[in-house]
Amino acid sequence: MPNGLPIVRFFRGTEIIGSVTANPGDPLVDVAEMAGVDIPTNCTSGNCGTCLVRLISGEVEMPSVLPPGLDEDLVSEGGILTCCITPNGDCDIDVIPPL
Numbered sequence: 266m267p268n269g270l271p272i273v274r275f276f277r278g279t280e281i282i283g284s285v286t287a288n289p290g291d292p293l294v295d296v297a298e299m300a301g302v303d304i305p306t307n308c309t310s311g312n313c314g315t316c317l318v319r320l321i322s323g324e325v326e327m328p329s330v331l332p333p334g335l336d337e338d339l340v341s342e343g344g345i346l347t348c349c350i351t352p353n354g355d356c357d358i359d360v361i362p363p364l
């Protein structure tokens with residue numbers, strides 16, 4: 266994490282498809298776009314689950330109350346919603362949803 270900014274890497278399965286230094290406070294879907302990775306979105310407010318991906322490793326800022334598009338089962342599989350979750354440090358993300 267040089268300069269205190271998180272480095273976020275995006276994978277499809279085992280293949281790395283993008284890597285970028287995230288700006289503070291940017292939701293992961295914007296970080297992905299900067300890395301040239303297109304993650305589909307719909308509601309952009311945590312409700313629909315369209316932007317679901319799997320956190321392979323690293324830390325993200327999880328909301329204290331899970332948004333409607335997430336549940337405990339998804340979270341236990343590493344599921345995160347990129348439209349409303351920001352990186353808290355270096356992260357590896359699999360753009361294949363967990364389920």
Ligand code: FES
Pocket residue numbers: 305306307308309310311312313314315316317334346347348349
């Ligand atoms: S786009 Fe709907 S939950 Fe992220």
